[in-house]
Amino acid sequence: MKHLLLPLLVLLSSCVRHAGARTANPPEDPSIQFPEALGQDAISLGAEGQAYVLDGAMLGALSIAAEDLLPLESRGRSCWNRQESYLYRVLRQGDVFFVSISANPSACGAEPRMLDGGAAYAIGMDGRILRRRFDGAQEPLSPDAGTEPDSGASPDAGIPVGDTTWGKPLQPVPSWWTDGGTDAGAAPR
């Protein structure tokens, strides 16, 4: 699983106890915005034979986020209730660590894969969760999801609703898309 982001570190950090991590939640700061850079290209840790250094504050932030999304009492019920089934991204900006957690689609073998279910966190240097955002509860990509369509959308020029045939294909597609993947295996009988 060399493409996983930080899973081993998060597993190790599960043993770290953080005072206050499981106490009553202080109010969050809704003014904190999650940076777009959190979802952009990231350096993947885990290359075999390569050592990495991670400071304790970052390790703590990862641990707090992982514990919040999957607290001890919810673990073990299925593969998707295990911390090692997820990918972890972390970005530090000033005194805030931003952590996002998403399902690793290849982590649970033949179990059905997950739509939504991830989360993002802003965590202060003192280990306090400043803001959490669960998948689906984030602000819509454009502000009109809760209103009538605005003028930003144009008539669809006769494209049938949901049609997938009109866009220009990626050139080239990622090579690992064409390597004969068998992620779903054979159909269950």
Place this chain on the structure above:
Amino acid sequence: MWVNAQGPGVALAIAALGVCGCSSPQVADPDIVRPAPGAPFLDKLPGPMLGPFSSPSSALLAACRKILTKPHSSAGARDHQDFDIRWRVSSEYCAWMYYTPDQQYVVSKLTDQSRVDPLQRSKSCLLPSWVDDPRYPPDAIRYIYALHNHPYGSSLTENDIRFIVSEGLAHGFESETKDGRLRLSVVAFFSRNAAEPSCDGFHQYIPLTGQLLKWSRSGANWQCEQTGSVRWSDADTRTFSVQKRSAPCERSNTP
């Protein structure tokens, strides 16, 4: 002391108690399949629920209307006074729209199986990779749309994007149909009205084009907007980034 306990807030609070573990009798809905208590997650979805349809659009819109009539499929607007409760009790439903050997489009039954979350904060739907339609051999079914709803109408998530690419690796990223080569995509429906949900639009990601689209309905008219594009790394890290951009959907205006 008497407390004035009336209105939708109370009803939602009672519903919230139900999903938080108190006994809550559920009336069986023939459209929805779930694993038995304590059983593993379903690894295939039975079909059909809706169809057959002669076009992918008609099947898609029928699925949208159906899913958004299911209980708590929409949480409404965040500024609504009951939003927090509406969010906690909201549910995601998921299904496949598929193409059959007799050249029809069909929607599978729904499931709302999800990761266990005692606090009911996160929403998810575990969509099996396979549809079991006893009329056809498993390998004869072509997978077109992975369908689900977003209770708050938010855009597609990283999990949604990774999900559909993994399904593409399993089933192929496009299928030959009587309507041409249809590309696999993931769709998230939304409604603007939690009290009386209707099919008001959906977000869509098409891996083979990288397009992130948003379709919105106004009356009988639909509008399409390109909201961004997804670029995957070619490396084994399987990472991607999203470039946000707003542009009209035009055949000449593709990523």
